Amino acid sequence: MADIAHQWGSDLGFGPTGDLAIVTGSTFGQQRVLRRLLTNPLDYIWQPGYGAGLAGFIGQPANVLQIRAQVRSQIFKEAAVAQSPEPTIDVTLSRGGAAGDVYVHLLYVDAQTGQTQILTFSVGR
Numbered sequence: 001m002a003d004i005a006h007q008w009g010s011d012l013g014f015g016p017t018g019d020l021a022i023v024t025g026s027t028f029g030q031q032r033v034l035r036r037l038l039t040n041p042l043d044y045i046w047q048p049g050y051g052a053g054l055a056g057f058i059g060q061p062a063n064v065l066q067i068r069a070q071v072r073s074q075i076f077k078e079a080a081v082a083q084s085p086e087p088t089i090d091v092t093l094s095r096g097g098a099a100g101d102v103y104v105h106l107l108y109v110d111a112q113t114g115q116t117q118i119l120t121f122s123v124g125r
Contacts, residue, residue: 025110025112025113026080026110026112026113026115026117028080029078029080029081029110029111029112029117030080030117030119032078032080033075033078033080033081033106033108033119034119034121036050036051036052036074036075036077036078037051037052037054037071037074037075037104037121038051038052038054038055038121038123039051039052039053040053040055040056041053051074052070052071052073052074053070054067054070054071054104054123055123057102057123058123062093062102064091064092064093064102067091067102067104067123068089068091071089071091071104071106072087072089075087075089075106075108079111080110080111080112081108081109081110081111082108082109082110082111082114083111084109085109087106087107087108087109088105088106088107088108089104089105089106090104090105090106090107091103091104091105092105101122101123102122102123103120103121103122103123104120104121104122104123105118105119105120106118106119106120
């Protein structure tokens with residue numbers, strides 16, 4: 001399956017002929033996982049349960065266990081993520097502690113290719 005090349009927080013990607021770029025394979029899966037984790041619940045009116053809403057943790061006291069649980073509750077809903085082996089989810093705080101950035105590091109197996117995927121992003125202030 002293919003999708004438009006759009007990394008969260010960036011502009012749409014353009015192909016070599018000036019049209020919209022598409023992504024497939026593992027990049028497609030990473031794009032979908034990131035979109036799910038950073039989308040707030042109720043943002044998609046046709047799928048009110050879609051999204052982990054990690055941005056909702058901004059401005060709140062950092063709770064690593066709660067963030068990890070939220071990621072885990074949503075990551076298996078993406079077809080790109082293999083059920084076994086179970087993904088590794090690491091959540092760390094920047095030097096500023098509760099006032100700083102929260103970093104999420106995911107290690108999962110792509111369900112189609114069987115290759116290990118690494119996805120790292122921050123949930124910033």
